[in-house]
Amino acid sequence: MKPAPFDYCAPESLDEALSRLGNSPGAKLLAGGQSLIPMLNFRLLSTDLLIDLTKISELRGIQPHGRSVRIGALTTHQDVETSPLIRERFPLIGEAMRHVAHLAIRNRGTVGGSLVHADPSAEWPLLAVLLNARLQVAGLGGQRLIEAQEFLVGALTSSLSDDEILVRIDFPALPRHTAWAFDEVALRAGDFALCAAAVTLSTGGSFLTGGPRITDARIALAGVADTAIRAPAAERMIRGQRYLTLELVDQAAVCARDAISPNADLHASADYRRHLCHVLVKRLLGEAARSSAAFAPSSAPVVEGK
Amino acid sequence: MPFKKRIRVTVNGVRHERSVEPRLLLSDFLRHGLNLTGTHVGCEHGICGACTVLVDGRSVRACLTLAVQADNAGIRTIEGHGNAQSMSALQKTFKRCHGLQCGFCTPGFLATIEDMLNKYPLESEGRIRELLSGNLCRCTGYQNIVDAVLMARDERAQAEPVNRQVEKE
Incomplete structure (x- = not known):
């Protein structure tokens, strides 16, 4: 239960970190260490050199960029949870942070570390996929932008190359009238989600365009596939609708459920995960529709019926 | 090497x-x-x-x-909390509420609770249980630990009614 020996360095700039990484095949990058250190402790992983990124202040912080928000890869979950900018622009992200592991883990774990680790049931990949986040990645040859869905390749696998470092994550602004909901089911608070889901519903339009409608609907799921995924077919059933009926919400949830083929493990069978997907999507669509009624009472896509 | x-x-x-x-x-x-x-x-x-x-x-x-x-x-x-002769306020609430039995988990609980008390208003028992979920205790069944947190929260609120960091909501 102790790591195998390794060397350690803590560069203070991104360029220095990139050159250390480029010169040391077999090196590992250390962010918050809340997934990497357990793997080193168990000797599931070993490395010749650990490059600690936490001293690089340019990789930390939450900044507005136009109407979008940029989060430095080394920003901790706790910093995001308590950020006034996140509270104002992405309350959905703030709410989701309460579900990220436990307080002591949130104090050290980082946004970028979680995305690069790419655990299929973690919250950050789910948020990135839902919010169409773009990930800025730096290598010795320069920087590139990767869409969240392309970044997350599979279970514990991202499209980051061995010589690259995730720098920051851009969360593009949501349309002005957007309601959201997030929830997950785990055995204990803070455990990995058996199924996590988040939805957004954006409304727009006027009588000139035939009356207000749901212009954008997004449904994202985690814990039910190799990576966080969207439910595009279910989203299409919602998009363009004037109202959401209970029947439609249920049909969309069934559609999301039937599109997944989750794995079974010690904690939940595949069928149970499918069931949770149905229940969560149905509940969250209803919740988002009801909260959109609060900001646009006359044009709300409220759930009609019982 | x-x-x-x-x-x-x-x-x-x-x-x-x-x-x-x-x-x-x-x-x-x-x-x-x-x-x-x-x-x-x-x-x-x-x-x-x-x-x-x-x-x-x-x-x-x-x-x-x-x-x-x-x-x-x-x-x-x-x-750094205290010792048997002079216990910290949090240690005293654990003693009064019988928040420990074997004591193995207690040092970790006290660190977690100190951070919780500084960061959150801990408005409900449910919220306290949610924040304690990262620490395991096999003796107490948690109830007495929750009671100790509630007591520590109320003691602090009396001692310093302002200067509390207010959580969202």
Whole structure:
């Protein structure tokens, strides 16, 4: 239960970190260490050199960029949870942070570390996929932008190359009238989600365009596939609708459920995960529709019926 | 063999300078390097919470932190809380509520609770249980620990009615 020996360095700039990484095949990058250190402790992983990124202040912080928000890869979950900018622009992200592991883990774990680790049931990949986040990645040859869905390749696998470092994550602004909901089911608070889901519903339009409608609907799921995924077919059933009926919400949830083929493990069978997907999507669509009624009472896509 | 690294830490107000192997965990550094065996080691992969200590005021898992990462940090372990002759306020509430039996998990709980009390208003028992979920206790069934947190929260609210960091909602 102790790591195998390794060397350690803590560069203070991104360029220095990139050159250390480029010169040391077999090196590992250390962010918050809340997934990497357990793997080193168990000797599931070993490395010749650990490059600690936490001293690089340019990789930390939450900044507005136009109407979008940029989060430095080394920003901790706790910093995001308590950020006034996140509270104002992405309350959905703030709410989701309460579900990220436990307080002591949130104090050290980082946004970028979680995305690069790419655990299929973690919250950050789910948020990135839902919010169409773009990930800025730096290598010795320069920087590139990767869409969240392309970044997350599979279970514990991202499209980051061995010589690259995730720098920051851009969360593009949501349309002005957007309601959201997030929830997950785990055995204990803070455990990995058996199924996590988040939805957004954006409304727009006027009588000139035939009356207000749901212009954008997004449904994202985690814990039910190799990576966080969207439910595009279910989203299409919602998009363009004037109202959401209970029947439609249920049909969309069934559609999301039937599109997944989750794995079974010690904690939940595949069928149970499918069931949770149905229940969560149905509940969250209803919740988002009801909260959109609060900001646009006359044009709300409220759930009609019982 | 990798070179040892020189680190300087302040633990419970006392400065230490040591050379450590990069792979040395903070939990082992505290226990074997500084002989502060009040920090307990349970699972060594961040599940049980027994090794939780305060690093620069934030609760962290000492088993998921390398000693080299604590360079220049201020650390508070259970030894910094108090002793049998003069217990900290939080230790007293644990005693009054019978918040421990065997005591193995207690140092980690106290670090977590200290951080919780500083960060959140802890408006409900449900919220307290949610925040305690990262620490495992096999003796108490948690009820008495929750009671101790409620008592500590109310004592602090009386002592310092303003200056509380207010959570969203």
